[in-house]
Amino acid sequence: MTDRLSHPPLAQNAYRAIRAGDVTESYVGRRLRLAGWIGAKRDHGGLLFIDLRDTGGVLQLVSHPDRAGFETLSRLRLESVISVEGEIVARDEKDFNPKLATGTIELAVDSVEVLSVAEVLPFPIDPAAEISEEARMRYRYLDLRRGPVVARLQARARLAQLVRSHLSDRGFLEITTPILTASSPEGARDFLVPSRLYPGEFYALPQAPQQFKQLLMVGGIERYFQIAPCFRDEASRADRSPGEFYQIDLEMAFATQEDVFDEVEQLMVHVVTELPEGGLAPVKRAKAPFPRLTYADAVTRYGTDKPDLRFDLAIAELTAALGGATELPMFQLALDKGHAIRALRVPAGGPRPRRWFDAFADAANKSGVIGSWLQLENPPGDADGSIARADEQPKLPAKGPLARKLTDDEVQTIVEAVGALPGDAVLTTVGPPHRASQPLGAQRSAIGRELGLADPDELAFCWITDFPMYEWNDETRDWDFSHNPFSMPQGGLDALQTKDPGDILAFQYDLVCNGLELSSGAVRNHQPEVMEAAFAIAGYGPERVQQSFPALWQAFHYGAPPHAGIAPGFDRLLMLLLDQANLREVIAFPLNQSARDLLMGAPNEVSEQQLKELHLRVVPPTAPS
RNA sequence: GGUCCUGUGGUGCAGCUUGGAGUGCACGCCGGCCUGUCAAGCCGGAGGCCGCGGGUUCAAAUCCCGUCAGGACCGCCA
Numbered sequence: 001m002t003d004r005l006s007h008p009p010l011a012q013n014a015y016r017a018i019r020a021g022d023v024t025e026s027y028v029g030r031r032l033r034l035a036g037w038i039g040a041k042r043d044h045g046g047l048l049f050i051d052l053r054d055t056g057g058v059l060q061l062v063s064h065p066d067r068a069g070f071e072t073l074s075r076l077r078l079e080s081v082i083s084v085e086g087e088i089v090a091r092d093e094k095d096f097n098p099k100l101a102t103g104t105i106e107l108a109v110d111s112v113e114v115l116s117v118a119e120v121l122p123f124p125i126d127p128a129a130e131i132s133e134e135a136r137m138r139y140r141y142l143d144l145r146r147g148p149v150v151a152r153l154q155a156r157a158r159l160a161q162l163v164r165s166h167l168s169d170r171g172f173l174e175i176t177t178p179i180l181t182a183s184s185p186e187g188a189r190d191f192l193v194p195s196r197l198y199p200g201e202f203y204a205l206p207q208a209p210q211q212f213k214q215l216l217m218v219g220g221i222e223r224y225f226q227i228a229p230c231f232r233d234e235a236s237r238a239d240r241s242p243g244e245f246y247q248i249d250l251e252m253a254f255a256t257q258e259d260v261f262d263e264v265e266q267l268m269v270h271v272v273t274e275l276p277e278g279g280l281a282p283v284k285r286a287k288a289p290f291p292r293l294t295y296a297d298a299v300t301r302y303g304t305d306k307p308d309l310r311f312d313l314a315i316a317e318l319t320a321a322l323g324g325a326t327e328l329p330m331f332q333l334a335l336d337k338g339h340a341i342r343a344l345r346v347p348a349g350g351p352r353p354r355r356w357f358d359a360f361a362d363a364a365n366k367s368g369v370i371g372s373w374l375q376l377e378n379p380p381g382d383a384d385g386s387i388a389r390a391d392e393q394p395k396l397p398a399k400g401p402l403a404r405k406l407t408d409d410e411v412q413t414i415v416e417a418v419g420a421l422p423g424d425a426v427l428t429t430v431g432p433p434h435r436a437s438q439p440l441g442a443q444r445s446a447i448g449r450e451l452g453l454a455d456p457d458e459l460a461f462c463w464i465t466d467f468p469m470y471e472w473n474d475e476t477r478d479w480d481f482s483h484n485p486f487s488m489p490q491g492g493l494d495a496l497q498t499k500d501p502g503d504i505l506a507f508q509y510d511l512v513c514n515g516l517e518l519s520s521g522a523v524r525n526h527q528p529e530v531m532e533a534a535f536a537i538a539g540y541g542p543e544r545v546q547q548s549f550p551a552l553w554q555a556f557h558y559g560a561p562p563h564a565g566i567a568p569g570f571d572r573l574l575m576l577l578l579d580q581a582n583l584r585e586v587i588a589f590p591l592n593q594s595a596r597d598l599l600m601g602a603p604n605e606v607s608e609q610q611l612k613e614l615h616l617r618v619v620p621p622t623a624p625s
Numbered sequence: 626g627g628u629c630c631u632g633u634g635g636u637g638c639a640g641c642u643u644g645g646a647g648u649g650c651a652c653g654c655c656g657g658c659c660u661g662u663c664a665a666g667c668c669g670g671a672g673g674c675c676g677c678g679g680g681u682u683c684a685a686a687u688c689c690c691g692u693c694a695g696g697a698c699c700g701c702c703a
Contacts, residue, residue: 042661042665042666043659044661044665047660048660048662049661049665065660094661095662099663100663103663120635121636123635123637124636124637124652124653126664128664130638131636131637132631132696133695134694137695186703187702188701208703232702233702234701235701235702236702237698237702481703482703483703484703486703592695594694598695
C-alpha cells in the first residue's frame with residue numbers, strides 16, 4: 001500500500017516541469033521548476049532544508065542565505081504551497097537518505113514563488129500521528145494530505161475499474177438507474193426529496209435499484225450491472241455506513257442460483273488477485289468454488305448466518321447423545337420440550353476466570369437459552385496440556401457446574417463431541433433449536449479474535465443458501481417476509497399452497513466473507529400468480545402488490561424472463577480487501593456515526609424561502625412530557 | 626429507542642481509583658543560536674472555562690446527576 005500508482009508524464013507548465021517524486025539522478029545538472037507543499041523544514045540558520053511534497057512523492061530542497069528565496073522559505077510555515085526553481089544536484093554519499101526514493105539528490109533553490117500561505121494546522125500532516133476521528137472528519141482535506149486515506153482511495157478507484165472491466169467482459173451492460181425515484185413501502189426508511197412542482201408529493205432516494213434492475217430484465221437486457229449508490233435512513237455500524245453506500249448491483253436473465261454463484265466467484269477471485277498489483281492492497285488468498293452452507297446449518301453450527309470460516313471450532317450437536325439420557329434436569333427435559341443441546345470448545349479455556357463463564361451464562365440466559373460449562377484440567381505434570389491427547393486421557397479431570405452433575409461417561413461424550421483437549425473448556429447451551437447456538441456463536445467470534453485464530457491473509461468466502469421465506473412475528477401474530485418479498489419460493493406455487501409457511505425456503509442467498517455479510521441476492525419471483533400467493537401468506541391482498549410495485553407487477557404480465565441477481569457491497573468489499581475495521585477509512589468524505597457531515601455541516605436548516613417553495617413547514621419535535 | 630467507552634493548552638496522552646493550588650510528558654507554536662539535516666539539534670517563552678450545566682463538600686479535572694459531542698455495540702438495516 002505504500003507504493004503509489006504510476007503517473008503518466010506531466011506536461012511542463014507555469015508551475016512545474018515534473019512531479020517532485022519523479023525526479024531521478026538522471027536530472028542532475030538540469031534546472032527544474034517544481035511545485036508542492038512544504039512538508040518539513042530543517043532550518044540550520046545558515047542552511048535550510050525543505051521537504052517538498054506533491055502527489056508523486058517528496059524531494060529535498062536546499063536553500064543557502066546567499067541565494068534568492070532563502071528569507072522567504074525560512075519564514076514560511078509548514079504546508080504552505082510554493083513553486084521553486086533551481087538546479088538538481090547530487091548529494092554527497094554521506095548525505096544520502098535511504099528512506100527517500102529521491103534520497104541521493106536535491107534541488108538547490110534559487111527562486112521561490114509563494115502560491116499559498118498556510119496558517120498553523122489543527123493537527124500534524126503525519127501518517128503516523130494518531131488524530132481523533134472527529135478532527136480527521138472536520139478537516140478531511142488535511143487528513144487526506146496525510147496519505148493513507150488517499151492510498152485507499154486509489155485502491156477504491158482500481159477496484160471500481162476491475163469490477164467494471166471484468167463484468168463488461170462477461171457481457172454485463174453497465175446502466176445507471178434513477179436517483180430520484182418513488183418511495184416504496186417495504187424495507188428500510190427512505191430519504192425523501194420534496195417535490196417543488198407537486199405540493200405534498202415526494203421523490204425517494206433508492207434503497208437499492210432492485211425494481212429497476214428487474215425491469216431491465218423484462219426489457220430484455222439479460223445481463224446488467226452498476227456500482228450503484230444506495231440510500232437508507234437507518235442507524236450505522238462500523239461496517240454499515242449511515243445514509244449512503246455503494247453496491248456492485250448485478251442481475252441476470254435466464255439464470256439460476258448456480259449461474260449467479262459462478263459469476264460472483266469469478267468476480268471475487270478476479271479482484272482479490274488483481275487489486276494487490278501495484279501495492280494497492282495486501283495480498284490475500286481466496287479460492288473458488290466457495291463453500292456453501294444452508295442457513296439452517298450455519299445457524300446451528302456457527303450460531304450466526306455470517307460465520308467466519310477462517311478457523312474451525314464448529315458448534316457440536318449433543319441433543320441425541322445427551323437428551324433424555326441424563327440425571328440432569330435441563331438435559332433430561334430437552335427432548336420433551338423440543339430443545340437442542342449444543343456445545344463449543346474453548347481452546348485452553350479451562351483456567352479462564354469464573355466471571356467469564358458467568359458472563360457467558362448470563363448472556364445466554366438473556367436470549368432465552370440455558371448456558372453452562374465444563375473446565376478441563378491439565379493432568380498432573382503436564383503444565384500446558386499441549387502434548388497430551390484426548391484419547392490418551394479417557395477420564396479427564398474436570399470442574400464447572402456440569403462436571404459435578406454429569407457422570408464421567410457423559411463428560412466424556414461432550415469432550416469427544418467437541419474434540420476438547422486437557423486444559424480446554426467446553427461451553428454448553430440448552431434451548432430452542434434455532435436459538436441454542438447463538439450464544440455459542442457469539443463466544444466463538446470473541447474467542448477467535450482473542451486467540452488470533454483467523455489467518456489475516458485469508459479471505460474465507462462462503463455462500464449461505466436456503467434462507468427461510470417467512471418468519472413468525474410474535475407482535476403482529478403473523479408471517480413476515482424474512483428477507484425479500486421479490487424472492488422465488490423453493491417449490492413455487494405448490495410449496496406456498498401446501499407447506500407450513502415456516503418450512504418454506506426461498507432461493508435467497510448471502511455471500512459471506514470472514515464473518516462479514518458481503519451481499520444478499522436471490523432468484524427473483526417473476527410470476528404474478530406466485531407473487532400474489534407469496535404476499536397472501538404475509539397477509540397482503542393482490543391490490544397491495546399492485547400498489548406497492550405497480551411497474552414490476554404490470555411488467556410481469558408482459559413476458560418476464562426468469563432472473564436472478566445479487567449486490568455485493570462495494571465499500572464493504574474494499575474494507576475487507578484493505579484490512580480496515582471501519583468503512584470511513586475507505587470513503588473520501590464519510591458521514592459520522594450519527595449521520596452528520598462534520599465537514600460540510602449536513603444536515604442543516606434551510607431558509608424559510610426554500611421551505612415555502614417546497615410547500616413544507618417544520619414542526620419541531622414536542623418535548624417528552 | 627437502549628447499553629457501554631471517551632472528552633484535560635493547537636495535537637496525542639498521563640493525572641481521576643483514594644477530592645487538597647492547572648501538576649506532568651511528547652509533538653506543534655513564538656523568539657534566539659546554529660552550514661548537511663532528513664522525527665534536525667540546543668536554549669528560552671507563550672498557550673487551559675479540565676466539553677457544558679447543576680449537586681455533594683471547607684475544598685471538585687477527580688465523587689454524584691443531567692446534558693452535549695465523538696466512537697463501539699443492541700434494536701433497526703425487506
